[in-house]
Amino acid sequence: MPEDSTDKPNIVTCTAPVNIAVIKYWGKRDEELILPINSSLSVTLHQDQLKTTTTVATSRSFQEDRIWLNGKEEDITHPRLQSCLREIRRLARKRRNDGDPGLDLNGLSHRVHICSVNNFPTAAGLASSAAGFACLVYTLARVFGVEGELSGIARQGSGSACRSMYGGFVQWIMGKKDDGKDSLAQQVEPETHWPELRILVLVASAERKPVGSTSGMQTSVQTSCLLKHRAESVIPGRMVGMIEAVRRKDFTAFAELTMKDSNQFHATCLDTYPPIFYLSSVSQQIISLVHRYNRHYGETRVAYTFDAGPNAVIFTLQQHVPEFVQVVQHFFPPDTNGGQFVKGLPVNPATLSEDLEQAIGLEPMPKGISYIISTKAGPGPCVVKDPTQHLLGSDGLPKKTV
Numbered sequence: 001m002p003e004d005s006t007d008k009p010n011i012v013t014c015t016a017p018v019n020i021a022v023i024k025y026w027g028k029r030d031e032e033l034i035l036p037i038n039s040s041l042s043v044t045l046h047q048d049q050l051k052t053t054t055t056v057a058t059s060r061s062f063q064e065d066r067i068w069l070n071g072k073e074e075d076i077t078h079p080r081l082q083s084c085l086r087e088i089r090r091l092a093r094k095r096r097n098d099g100d101p102g103l104d105l106n107g108l109s110h111r112v113h114i115c116s117v118n119n120f121p122t123a124a125g126l127a128s129s130a131a132g133f134a135c136l137v138y139t140l141a142r143v144f145g146v147e148g149e150l151s152g153i154a155r156q157g158s159g160s161a162c163r164s165m166y167g168g169f170v171q172w173i174m175g176k177k178d179d180g181k182d183s184l185a186q187q188v189e190p191e192t193h194w195p196e197l198r199i200l201v202l203v204a205s206a207e208r209k210p211v212g213s214t215s216g217m218q219t220s221v222q223t224s225c226l227l228k229h230r231a232e233s234v235i236p237g238r239m240v241g242m243i244e245a246v247r248r249k250d251f252t253a254f255a256e257l258t259m260k261d262s263n264q265f266h267a268t269c270l271d272t273y274p275p276i277f278y279l280s281s282v283s284q285q286i287i288s289l290v291h292r293y294n295r296h297y298g299e300t301r302v303a304y305t306f307d308a309g310p311n312a313v314i315f316t317l318q319q320h321v322p323e324f325v326q327v328v329q330h331f332f333p334p335d336t337n338g339g340q341f342v343k344g345l346p347v348n349p350a351t352l353s354e355d356l357e358q359a360i361g362l363e364p365m366p367k368g369i370s371y372i373i374s375t376k377a378g379p380g381p382c383v384v385k386d387p388t389q390h391l392l393g394s395d396g397l398p399k400k401t402v
Contacts (some may be wrong), residue, residue, distance in 0.1 A: 017167070220276070
């Protein structure tokens with residue numbers, strides 16, 4: 001007997017990017033809806049180097065919703081996952097009730113199987129939840145035929161995920177409404193806007209961070225006076241300045257605002273009671289190295305930012321990448337046992353001048369940095385057309401290679 005085609009799962013695969021905030025979001029005014037106490041701005045990193053891939057399958061033969069993350073089955077009843085699923089299904093039903101003729105009516109009652117993998121360390125302060133939830137929402141929307149504004153749904157999975165719904169330079173407008181309808185992401189400029197901008201992710205530690213962002217934020221909101229001052233008096237002006245710097249491609253202004261905002265974010269972590277330490281001794285050494293490097297040249301050529309973890313994200317212009325990578329390699333001599341020190345976009349070799357080495361004058365920290373990911377600004381989520389790239393097989397289960 002021929003196989004019943006209605007039992008064949010409907011399968012869609014998409015990818016979504018990591019974003020790195022240069023004006024940080026830290027602290028919520030509503031935990032459930034994930035509404036921030038301040039607006040934020042980020043750069044979307046290129047998916048050739050850092051991305052989440054998610055496959056969603058729906059079939060009437062599936063008994064229940066299931067999810068696999070990085071090869072391991074996880075609990076689908078997690079409240080944030082549920083709120084994304086619920087919202088997408090609600091919008092799909094609304095479209096059906098509004099009489100959209102192009103909508104497949106059968107799939108709405110079907111269960112979903114979700115499989116997701118990152119090509120970078122999870123929960124190491126590299127915005128894995130942002131890419132993960134952006135990818136989940138974007139893929140579910142494709143499966144259920146939902147169109148339009150999706151950043152508000154991604155936000156309910158992970159706050160910074162709303163910024164991963166767009167490429168290039170993205171602001172998350174905090175909004176004022178209690179229902180969060182105006183707390184959305186918006187592209188400031190596309191990824192093609194500033195082609196010379198380069199990003200180097202210095203991976204100091206691929207381990208899980210000691211304090212998760214969610215609990216860290218809650219404690220900061222409850223105990224830090226600096227956080228309140230930052231949200232109300234500092235960030236509004238910084239957002240205006242940062243958007244202007246990006247639009248003008250003013251690297252000096254962009255770099256200095258980025259570093260000041262990173263420093264103030266970590267100051268609020270210290271001002272939290274008890275204090276939270278995301279920066280390691282390696283992180284502190286990188287900060288020192290960047291300032292000494294810039295001072296040597298008498299101009300701001302390089303900027304750092306740190307999220308809730310020890311890894312540095314460096315912004316610079318293309319012409320400075322080879323020398324700065326050489327500087328990092330000199331002051332953080334890598335462990336040469338196999339593996340590349342620089343991954344991602346190729347970096348030309350450069351020599352380190354004696355003048356520069358002496359001007360920086362730090363004691364080298366062997367193995368302080370595991371590797372560097374060299375990348376640039378990139379596009380938002382996209383659909384993977386090649387069916388061989390699906391993470392789920394025709395049985396709706398993860399393929400063995402995942």
